[in-house]
Amino acid sequence: MPTMSKRSLFLAGGAALLAAALPVATRAQAQSVKNRALFQVTDNDPARWNMILNNMQNLREGVAGEPVEIALVAYGPGVNMLKGDSPVKQRIAEALKSGVKVNACQNTMNGMGLKAADMLPEIGYVPSGVVEVMRKQQQGWAYIRS
Amino acid sequence: MPTMSKRSLFLAGGAALLAAALPVATRAQAQSVKNRALFQVTDNDPARWNMILNNMQNLREGVAGEPVEIALVAYGPGVNMLKGDSPVKQRIAEALKSGVKVNACQNTMNGMGLKAADMLPEIGYVPSGVVEVMRKQQQGWAYIRS
Amino acid sequence: MPTMSKRSLFLAGGAALLAAALPVATRAQAQSVKNRALFQVTDNDPARWNMILNNMQNLREGVAGEPVEIALVAYGPGVNMLKGDSPVKQRIAEALKSGVKVNACQNTMNGMGLKAADMLPEIGYVPSGVVEVMRKQQQGWAYIRS
Numbered sequence: 001m002p003t004m005s006k007r008s009l010f011l012a013g014g015a016a017l018l019a020a021a022l023p024v025a026t027r028a029q030a031q032s033v034k035n036r037a038l039f040q041v042t043d044n045d046p047a048r049w050n051m052i053l054n055n056m057q058n059l060r061e062g063v064a065g066e067p068v069e070i071a072l073v074a075y076g077p078g079v080n081m082l083k084g085d086s087p088v089k090q091r092i093a094e095a096l097k098s099g100v101k102v103n104a105c106q107n108t109m110n111g112m113g114l115k116a117a118d119m120l121p122e123i124g125y126v127p128s129g130v131v132e133v134m135r136k137q138q139q140g141w142a143y144i145r146s
Numbered sequence: 147m148p149t150m151s152k153r154s155l156f157l158a159g160g161a162a163l164l165a166a167a168l169p170v171a172t173r174a175q176a177q178s179v180k181n182r183a184l185f186q187v188t189d190n191d192p193a194r195w196n197m198i199l200n201n202m203q204n205l206r207e208g209v210a211g212e213p214v215e216i217a218l219v220a221y222g223p224g225v226n227m228l229k230g231d232s233p234v235k236q237r238i239a240e241a242l243k244s245g246v247k248v249n250a251c252q253n254t255m256n257g258m259g260l261k262a263a264d265m266l267p268e269i270g271y272v273p274s275g276v277v278e279v280m281r282k283q284q285q286g287w288a289y290i291r292s
Numbered sequence: 293m294p295t296m297s298k299r300s301l302f303l304a305g306g307a308a309l310l311a312a313a314l315p316v317a318t319r320a321q322a323q324s325v326k327n328r329a330l331f332q333v334t335d336n337d338p339a340r341w342n343m344i345l346n347n348m349q350n351l352r353e354g355v356a357g358e359p360v361e362i363a364l365v366a367y368g369p370g371v372n373m374l375k376g377d378s379p380v381k382q383r384i385a386e387a388l389k390s391g392v393k394v395n396a397c398q399n400t401m402n403g404m405g406l407k408a409a410d411m412l413p414e415i416g417y418v419p420s421g422v423v424e425v426m427r428k429q430q431q432g433w434a435y436i437r438s
Contacts, residue, residue, distance in 0.1 A: 037279075208423035289435060292334060
């Protein structure tokens, strides 16, 4: 037994180290295989928004039966398209209804003097659009700059 | 021995758990170190296409002796540049010859009433450009939106 | 004891295999949780540069007390904004002072006949902007194409 025991002890020590690291590795992997895509929109241009809204619909339909999480974050000039009088408000309502998360950057809104009351109903908010873009990628979301 | 044995058993149990998770972590890592880049092109603009074709060549040359996989996916207005009469068809032929994979989005083609016969020879097709962009990132490809 | 010992030996063998693979998985994870963002700039447009410089500042402030590494790589027409007479040179100096790394693509500079003496002081250089974009993503940096 002595030889085997020393071996077990040695290797088990390695396993303890591994056990500490594993939850993290497992979580990273679990994230990387999910269908999750973040669309960044920084343009104030209805044609581009319509293209992006088409893209989001194509993504949802293109994965067929698979679950997919789709989010859009607007910052900079892109925030204009989420105002109450947005020329694409009907399509944004449809996207929200289909489960897409649509968020406006509060940093940008502050800079433009916009409040939630000025914006489309049912959209969400993030403190900073650019921080959101970094965080979501860190969490394994695909990034799409249309 | 009893103390050590209990310890081995405890830790070995952790190792069994780890063994189940490992192939996955190893695969994720293997992917992340490969040189693989996907260029997304959604613009119908020869100047931008020429820049992207330059970028792909610079990428191939910039990794010198290392293997590198380079793919381009065109969707939305970008698909126009892959039609048979494309103003950049000569350069696309060169890119294909150098090993770059060039794919057009079939979703977009359907919307524009385009068939394979209307397109440049030797290009490939993907059902959905935006799904391709998400999938490739999930598989560890770098994403380049030029 | 024999049963337990065989079990330990078996599992410990698995652990040895795991131990060989782990440093890699751990490194990948360590990378993925850091706040690191690379901004790609390929436009020669002061308005867009000002937006990107704002975005970088918002990112730095938006993570509050957390450490964050921010880098910018300019290539193609974007390199013009890093020349000595850049209309955004004051803001680039401020970004550099705040810790942002600003790099120009030497491939592009060669194509435009530019030398370091023509460029803003204190910026850095990378052999190829597009290679830099791929490498940083491989290393776990978030990618932001503003």
